Amino acid sequence: MTRVRLTIRDAKEHGAMRTGKLVSNPTVAGVDLDSDPATVSIQDCIDATGYRLVYKKNRAVVPGSAGGRHLATATATRYPDGRWLINVGAVHEDQPC
Template sequence: MRRRQLATLSTALLVAVTVAAGTGCGNRTEAGTPTGGTGAEAAASPDAGAAAAEKSALAAYAGYLNASRKAESAGNPLDPDLRKYLADPLLTRVRLTIRDAKEHGAMRTGKLVSNPTVTGVDLVSDPATVSIQDCIDATGYRLIYKKNRAVVPGSAGGRHLATATATRYPDGRWLINAGAIHEDQPC
C-alpha cells in the first residue's frame, strides 16, 4: 500500500513541478534564472506588449521551476519563493504535494530539464494570460527516500509534454496559476 501511495505521490510531484510550457523536445536547456517583470512594459505597441508579456511569463515559469525544485529538495512546502512565482490553484497543489512527500519521508533530487515556449498571448482578456508549453525531461529528477537515498519504486521520470498558464495579476506580476503534465504525450 505504501509503495502505491509513493508511486502516486511521485506522479503528483512530477505533475506539480512540470506544469509548464514549450513546443517540441528539440534543444533542451536547464531552466534559467527569472528576471521578473510587470505588465507595464506593454505600453509601446501591441507587438512590444506581447513580447514583454512573453518575457515576463517565461521568467515566472523559470522561477516557478527553480522555486519548486528548491522547496522539494528542502521538503519545505512553505518556501517563500513559491509565492513569488505561483498563484492558486497551482500554489496550493504544489504545496500539498511537497508536504505529502515530506510526510512519506521522500524528497526530489537531481536535475529537471526544461525548454519552454510561448504558444499564445491574450492581452485583451481580463486578466491577460500567456499559454506556455514545455517538454519536461525528468529522467535525472528522482523521488528518493530521504533516510537512505534509495529511489522510490515506480517514480522513474521521463520526457513528457506539459502546459501552463501565466496570468497577469492586478499588481502587474505574472504568476503561474494553472498547468498540467500530459503523461500520455511523450516528447
Template sequence: MRGRQLRRAAICLLAVVAAAPVTACASGQEAVERPLAAQDDEPRADPDVERQAAEKAALDAYSGYLEASRTASGRSDPRAPELSRFIADPLLTRVQLSIRDAKEHGAMRTGTLKSDPTVTAVSLDTKPATVEIQDCLDTTGYQLVYAKNKRVVPGSGGGKHISTATATRYPDGRWLISSGALHREQPC
C-alpha cells in the first residue's frame, strides 16, 4: 500500500516537473500577455548592430533563466530573487509554482543542465520587441531527487529535447524570458 502511495507521489512530481524545462515550460501554444514597449524618440541604430545586440541580450537572459531556475530548484526556493532578474510572467509564475510543488512533495532538483541555444527569429519592429530561441536542452544530468535522502524520484529521468523560449524587451530596456516550452515529443 505504501509503495503504491510513493509511486503515485513520484508520478505527480514527475508531471509537475515535466511541465517545463528546469521546471518552467508548458505545452507551448498558450496565449501570452506582453507589456507595451517603451516609445523610442531616438533615431534607430544600424539594424545589423541592433539585431546582434538584441540576440546577445536575449541569449544572456536565457542563460540567466536556466541558471536561476536551476539554483532556485536546488534550494527549493520558489521566491529566489534571481528568478525575477531573468524571467517575466507568465513564465515566472509557472516556474515558482513548479518549484513550490516539488518542495511540497519533498523533492528538489540537483545536477546540471546542458544547453546549446540558438536564435531563430528577431522581431525588433514589434511592440514589444521579441527574440525567439530554440535549444537542445540536455537534462540527463539534472535529476529530481527526494530532499531527505537524495534518491532519484522513480520515473523522473531526463533526456535531450527541443526547448523553445521567447525573450521580450521590457520598457526599462531589460530582456526577460516571458514564455517557454519543452517539446518532449521532439528529441534532439
C-alpha cells in the first residue's frame, strides 16, 4: 500500500480529514536530452502552511499535523512512445524552503 493511501486510511479511521490548500509552483531544475532515456529534473517548494489535518467532528486541528514549506524533487523521463512521465519523486521534509 502506498504512503498516501496509508495516510488517508489512518485519517479516516481517526475521524480526521484534510482541509485547506497546498501551494505548488514547480520549476525545471535540469534537462538532459542526451541521456537515454532523456530526463528532466523538477524542483518545487511545497507550501502546506494552509493545509491542515482536522477532526471532522469539530474542525479542531489534529496535534502535530501542522504543515510547513518543504523541498520536493521529481524526475520526468521520456519513454519510447514520446510520453513524459514522472518516474521518481520525493518530498524532503528535512529541507525547508
